[in-house]
Every structure is written in C-alpha cells, then in structure tokens.
Amino acid sequence: MAANIGPVRSGQGIPPGVWVLGFVSMLMDISSEMIHALLPIYLVSVLGASMVTVGVIEGIAEATASITKIFSGALSDWLGKRKWLAAMGYGLAAFTKPVFPLAPTIGWLVAARFVDRVGKGIRGAPRDALIADIAPADLRGASFGLRQSLDTVGAFVGPLLAIALMWWTADNFKTVFWFAVIPAFLALALIVFAVREPERPEALRAVRNPISLVEIRNLGAAYWWVVAVASVFTLARFSEAFLILRAQNVGLPIALTPAVLVGMNVVYALAAYPAGVISDRISRTGVLAGGILLLVAADIVLAILPSLSGVALGVVFWGLHMGLTQGLLAALVADTAPAELRGTAFGFFNLLGGVAMLAASVIAGALWDSAGPQATFLAGAGFAAIALAGLLMVNGKIANSRPLPD
Numbered sequence: 001m002a003a004n005i006g007p008v009r010s011g012q013g014i015p016p017g018v019w020v021l022g023f024v025s026m027l028m029d030i031s032s033e034m035i036h037a038l039l040p041i042y043l044v045s046v047l048g049a050s051m052v053t054v055g056v057i058e059g060i061a062e063a064t065a066s067i068t069k070i071f072s073g074a075l076s077d078w079l080g081k082r083k084w085l086a087a088m089g090y091g092l093a094a095f096t097k098p099v100f101p102l103a104p105t106i107g108w109l110v111a112a113r114f115v116d117r118v119g120k121g122i123r124g125a126p127r128d129a130l131i132a133d134i135a136p137a138d139l140r141g142a143s144f145g146l147r148q149s150l151d152t153v154g155a156f157v158g159p160l161l162a163i164a165l166m167w168w169t170a171d172n173f174k175t176v177f178w179f180a181v182i183p184a185f186l187a188l189a190l191i192v193f194a195v196r197e198p199e200r201p202e203a204l205r206a207v208r209n210p211i212s213l214v215e216i217r218n219l220g221a222a223y224w225w226v227v228a229v230a231s232v233f234t235l236a237r238f239s240e241a242f243l244i245l246r247a248q249n250v251g252l253p254i255a256l257t258p259a260v261l262v263g264m265n266v267v268y269a270l271a272a273y274p275a276g277v278i279s280d281r282i283s284r285t286g287v288l289a290g291g292i293l294l295l296v297a298a299d300i301v302l303a304i305l306p307s308l309s310g311v312a313l314g315v316v317f318w319g320l321h322m323g324l325t326q327g328l329l330a331a332l333v334a335d336t337a338p339a340e341l342r343g344t345a346f347g348f349f350n351l352l353g354g355v356a357m358l359a360a361s362v363i364a365g366a367l368w369d370s371a372g373p374q375a376t377f378l379a380g381a382g383f384a385a386i387a388l389a390g391l392l393m394v395n396g397k398i399a400n401s402r403p404l405p406d
Contacts, residue, residue: 015134018143020195022150027187029151033158034180035100037258040241042173047106052365064114067354068121073347074210082126083197089123090191094184101177129342132334141331145276148327149269156265159258166255210344223336225394227349230329232390234356236383238364246373247311264319271323284328285395291324292388299381303374
C-alpha cells in the first residue's frame with residue numbers, strides 16, 4: 001500500500017513519507033557503498049590507477065551528480081511533481097550497477113560511475129524538496145536528520161556486507177559487485193510502489209522558468225549565504241576514498257579496508273538525527289559550527305598520527321562532523337528557500353557543492369602524490385578553518401532568517 005506523503009500538522013511527529021524515502025535511500029546506499037568501499041583499492045591494486053586518477057574519478061562522479069541536480073530540481077518545480085523524477089534517478093542507478101563487475105578497463109569504470117552519479121543527481125533534489133514539502137517547519141531538522149541517519153545506515157551496512165563477501169569469496173571484487181545489484185533494484189521497487197505523491201497545493205505560485213534571473217533572485221539573500229558557506233566548507237570535504245587509502249597506507253589489510261567506511265558511517269548515522277532534533281530547538285548555525293570544528297580535528301589527527309589508532313580516531317571525528325553538518329545544511333536550504341522553488345534551491349546548493357567537491361578531490365589526490373597524505377589532510381583542515389571563519393562572519397544573516405511557511 002502506498003504511503004501518503006502529504007504534509008502533516010506541526011506536533012504530529014515526522015511524516016511517514018520521510019521514513020519511506022529514508023528506507024529507499026538506505027537500500028540504494030547499501031548497493032552503492034558495497035562498490036564504493038572497494039572501488040579505490042580495486043582501481044589502484046588491480047587496474048593500476050594512480051592516486052590522481054582516483055581523485056579525478058571520485059571528483060567527477062560527485063560533481064556529475066551535483067550538476068545534474070540543478071536540472072532535475074528545476075524541472076520538479078516547473079512540473080510541480082517530484083516523485084517520478086526521483087524514481088527515474090533510482091532506476092538509472094540500479095540499471096548501471098551491473099556494469100561494475102563487467103567493466104574490463106578504467107574507462108568502463110569511469111563511465112559506470114558517471115552514469116550512476118547522473119542517476120543520483122536526477123533523484124537528489126526532487127527527493128530532498130519533497131521531504132522539505134512534507135515536513136513541518138519546526139521538525140525540518142529532525143526530518144532531514146532522520147533521512148540522513150537512515151541513508152547512512154545503508155552506508156555502513158554496505159561496507160559490512162563487502163567485508164563479509166570479500167572474506168567469503170577470497171577477495172573476489174567482481175562477485176561482491178554483483179551482490180550490490182540486489183539492493184539497488186529493491187530501492188527502485190520501493191519508491192515506485194510504496195510512495196504516493198500528494199497533489200500540489202493550488203495556492204502555491206506556479207514557476208515557469210525556475211532558473212531564470214528573476215527566480216534566482218527570488219531565492220533570497222539568506223539562501224545564498226547558506227550556499228556560499230556550504231560551498232567553501234565542501235572544499236574541505238574531499239572524497240572518503242582518501243580515508244580508505246590512509247587506512248591502507250598505515251597497514252590495514254585490503255579485505256578490512258571497508259571497515260573504515262563502516263566506522264565512519266556508524267558514527268554519522270548515530271549523530272545525524274540527534275543533531276537535527278537539537279537544531280530544531282536551538283541555533284542550526286551553532287550546531288553547524290561545531291561540526292566544522294570536528295572536521296578540523298579529524299584532518300589534524302589523520303595528518304599527524306600515522307597509525308591504525310590515529311586513523312580510527314580521525315574516522316570517528318569525521319563521522320561526527322558529517323552527522324552535525326549534512327542534514328543541517330539541507331534543513332537550512334529548506335528554511336530559507338520559497339516552497340515553490342525548493343527543487344531549484346537544492347539543485348543550486350548541490351551544483352556549487354559539486355564543483356567544490358571536484359576541486360577538493362583533485363587537489364587531495366595531487367597533494368597525496370606529490371607531498372604525501374599529511375599534506376592532503378592538513379590542507380583539508382585549512383579549508384575547514386576558512387569555512388568556519390566565513391560561517392561566523394555571516395552567522396547573523398543566516399540565523400536571523402526564519403523558516404518560511406508553505
């Protein structure tokens with residue numbers, strides 16, 4: 001039976017549709033992370049790729065998803081419909097998954113990652129805008145935190161399954177990649193058959209050209225301050241592939257490298273929902289500042305403690321910073337953007353973040369090859385400090401904005 005994901009009144013709790021969409025995200029993340037946890041090692045140890053190549057592939061993959069989000073988000077605003085765009089994105093990702101075990105060269109893997117991330121881009125902004133549409137203003141932080149927690153459960157279940165399957169198959173990468181196909185198609189079935197989108201409210205203003213200059217201005221100054229801070233912050237958040245490579249660098253066996261993502265995502269999942277709840281009750285920007293400080297700490301630990309215990313501590317800090325920042329940034333976008341432009345708002349938010357992610361991953365790979373892992377993580381700490389300074393400078397402009405009524 002399809003879940004009714006229409007708006008609920010404040011005080012009734014998180015809408016059931018947020019749970020459904022969270023489980024969809026969880027299943028797709030199980031699939032993606034089973035592959036992602038092993039892909040950097042597979043590229044380097046099996047296909048002979050360089051660290052710069054890993055950085056470029058990961059950066060292009062995430063930037064592709066982010067660039068696509070602006071178009072799918074704007075299209076969802078123009079159509080006034082979000083579910084089927086999200087379902088299309090999940091479907092594209094599901095049908096791309098079999099390419100990973102079949103790919104004979106790096107070029108095929110680059111193409112597969114590219115198409116897979118196009119699917120992520122198509123689904124991302126409409127799904128997040130849908131969550132923003134149905135969550136009461138005083139529960140947006142909790143709603144996005146819950147969705148982020150469920151999504152992140154998938155992100156550590158996936159690597160756990162990858163570890164078990166690598167042990168069971170004696171490090172057979174391709175067999176593990178085949179198993180990753182199953183949850184991807186389960187996610188597609190869930191969003192198609194278990195989600196029903198409510199009708200667009202008649203009172204909501206129609207948007208003819210969501211990415212026109214007029215509508216871009218209508219997004220408002222507070223929204224653009226959120227985007228600016230988030231983009232600088234993303235420069236400090238290069239791909240988690242470098243956490244895996246750092247663990248291998250200090251002696252973790254290849255079969256156990258997915259444990260890095262497991263540990264990070266367990267912490268992430270545990271922190272995201274409470275952080276969202278707290279942000280509904282106090283300042284979102286205060287919680288966000290704490291998250292940025294944790295990223296600075298994570299980078300410093302990973303740079304100066306070249307041991308398994310040092311990596312473990314850095315990974316815990318990294319997971320905490322993710323939990324305290326990712327859902328909150330999405331909630332801030334929902335707080336500051338007009339309801340009829342939320343798809344476009346999430347699209348621009350992810351576009352600029354994707355450009356920053358591409359730059360960050362390429363820089364991280366280049367620094368690793370030329371100056372070692374310490375330089376990579378110290379540079380990340382420096383970018384995070386700049387983002388924190390920027391947040392403190394514009395804190396009043398963001399904090400003084402109020403969640404917009406639907």
